[in-house]
Amino acid sequence: MSSINTIRTLVVDDSDFFAEMTADTLTQEHDIDAVAATGASEALDRLESGGFDCVVSDYEMPEMDGLELLDEIRRDNPSIPFILLTGRGDEETASAAIAAGVADYLLKLEVVEDKQYGRLANRIENVVSQDRTRKKFESLVADSPDGIAHLTIDGRILSVNPSMADRLGADADALVDRNLRDVMDAEVADQRIEAGRRVVETGEATRSEDAVGDHHYQNQYIPVDSYRESDTFQLVSRDITDRVERQRKLERQNERLEEFASVVSHDLRNPLNVAQSALDLLDVDGEENADLVGKIDRSLDRMGCIIEDVLTLARQGRTVDDPQEAELETLASTAWNWIEAEQSSLAVESSAELEADRGRVQDLLANLFRNAIEHNDGEVDIEVGLLPDGDAGFYVADDGSGVSEDADEVFEMGYTSSEDGTGFGLAIVEQVAEAHGWSVDLATSAGGGARFEVTGVDLRN
Template identity: 65%
Template sequence: MAAESIRVLVVDDSEFFAQMTAETLTEEHGMEAVAEHSGTAALSRLADGEFDCVVSDYEMPEMDGLSLLRAIREDDPTLPFILLTGRGDEETASAAIAAGVADYLLKLEVVEDKQYGRLANRIESVVGQDRTRRKFESLVENSPDGIAQVATDGTILSANRAMADRLGRDPDSLVGEHLTDVMDAEPAQRRVAAVRRAVETGETEELEDSVDGRHYQTQFVPVESHRQRDTVQLVERDVTERVARQRELERQNERLEEFASVVSHDLRNPLNVAQSAMELLERPDDETEADLLAKVDRSLTRMGEIIEDVLTLAREGRTVDDPQRVTVEALATDAWAWVETGDATLSVTTDATILADTKRAHDLFTNLFRNAVEHGSTSNRTQSDDATEHDDPVAVEVGSLPGGFYVEDDGVGIDASGDVFEMGESSGEGTGIGLAIVWQVARAHGWSVELAESERGGARFEFTGVEPAD
């Protein structure tokens, strides 16, 4: 902690001692210290300006140090106060502690032994503790989580604004109330039981439950306290949205499981038949037939790979744990070669290198390209368009975005009235699987994907949160 930022008020009826102490703390220890020679003058000084600490003599005429402390506490219950006393007996120490001093020192040790460094260290220590406390209290007060100090019997000793709002009360009105007075009996009893377990074991207890249709995750943290009874810090977080997302994810996983069964039973069998027929075909008569057979064989092999990938994605929901360095251009051009693109064109305007699972990113691009070619060509436009325009091939572009990349085309676009990434959603006669796979692959990488409209009126898919390789 920076000593130069500390303002200290030194109070002593000895003008010489007060002034010398203030000057020493200022000149040798970087503090901003001022001196006053009576309790009354000290109170006036405190009323005019803010101080971080008060250092006061104990024995003073009219108002001694403890009387000054009590007067200060009426306006500021927490201002650090260090008492300098000429007595080292237990009675004086007990009185000082009971009055709430932050620390106390023997005055003779400071004056005769010139231990101003020791006094400065004590000031820095108590001010540092006070600032830490203030920061903590500010965090508690401004926290979106409901926080309360609760005694073992369930009595609320303090509560922040978030907790009060949650219970429909004012923070001050909650003090002294029992949890069963401000909550339904069942959730209140669960919390009281957790409070007791935390106090008994000395370990943090956790609880997840629902109250009035909201889901909460609550921690009960045992804390040391100067109160006469044991307490815990109750920290309650509203996790309703997280629970809703989890349930929605579970529903999506169930739908994916259904889809996986369809893929496994309805597609794998005819695929196996086709592959077996390929093996029985005689040697091709010419180069053209050989090329066609090779193309069919490659397509069948790729279909098998897609089935395996989709089954894995649907059934395991795995994330990408070991991504590799790969350029967006390499992913796009390789995927383009696997799609029946006809006269469609691809342009890649990015040289970005990202971290990705190349096999799964390949599926992402192939599904986007296939979607663009099959659903985005100008031949799908209305008959009111110019006849020569009906056969224009679609143009696809892949480029960079801040934190990611995009894939767009100049086709007819996509009707975004529904969730295009939902399994089964299709704008034509497609299966509605392709964009669902795109969304799944993006999520597995930790990317976000949004559908927009390109400048040329086609579909534009924007991927963000993409980790660059460098």
């Protein structure tokens, strides 16, 4: 009887024979650790030592009846399940038992004469299981960092957990029976009470968000069937102030990035277009002038590429708020079609679905493909695949000459070892990764070339 799931039950009756017989039968035939007590006084003495999960008591006893015993037990042990065995099957007795808070009741003659000990054992197991579940739930509620309150639809507080009591600035017991409107901002309280009233009417849980002072909350409203009160609901309120502040910060950052992108697009592209148009109108005389015009033309083209990369960099840094499922192989194939790679090849060794912004991940892959092609002479073979088990992510590797520079240095804006490069390609790769909450690192591939590993990716194999 050492199992933590063992049910220890106290059987109380003024008859030694019945108490012992019931306890022995429950112990030997139904795996319930039952102990007999003759009369109420012995029962109370045994309960003082603790360790019981349930009490089964006769109703009619000379010292005090079963309901009087229950009343005495509730003084020190208000929640232990109590099953009443009664010789009366009338509605008055049943009503009194329910009003007193018994967990269940059975007719004693059915148990004794019809030998329905299995039925009694089932009742004991059921009420103890419910009590254990309730205690576990109450423990979770008490320890929860979320504020939790049980309320009537008119706003009267039936109970609150410590977190909610702290928010309302009062002791939990002192808040019972007070109205929510009287202990917090009345306007917010009215909104919460109205939301609770609606869930009681519809029977369906709902959510809302609100603010009290400088704090923001996400609230869940759940209809509750309570034996104490009708028309009640549970309010679960989570403090999301940090999340809201982060979101606002990101929105401000995105607004600044958009402003920056607009300035670059308007203030730089316009004079560049003017310069390009003027160059087209020049009447080129002589080989020397033609060479100079060619240099100007190439410089203007390079400036256009830089502007385009700067715009991409500004926009790719935004946090991804609405990722969608996409197949890595499809993303890689689409990105490959964006670049000029006549003398190179792409192989996708392994693939999976991932949560991402498709367009931005295609930009990431396209920049890694271009990087491999532009930094190697001749044909280069590029490989895309999933990282080994235990590493959530993917890699892009090539069989080129590799990267001799410091790994962190290559991701810096403006860094390039190619005459035709703008120095923004790998910076864009890093920005896209960070916007998804991923990380990107540079390593050496099996063929001695560059290998970029993107980790922290939510994959769906």
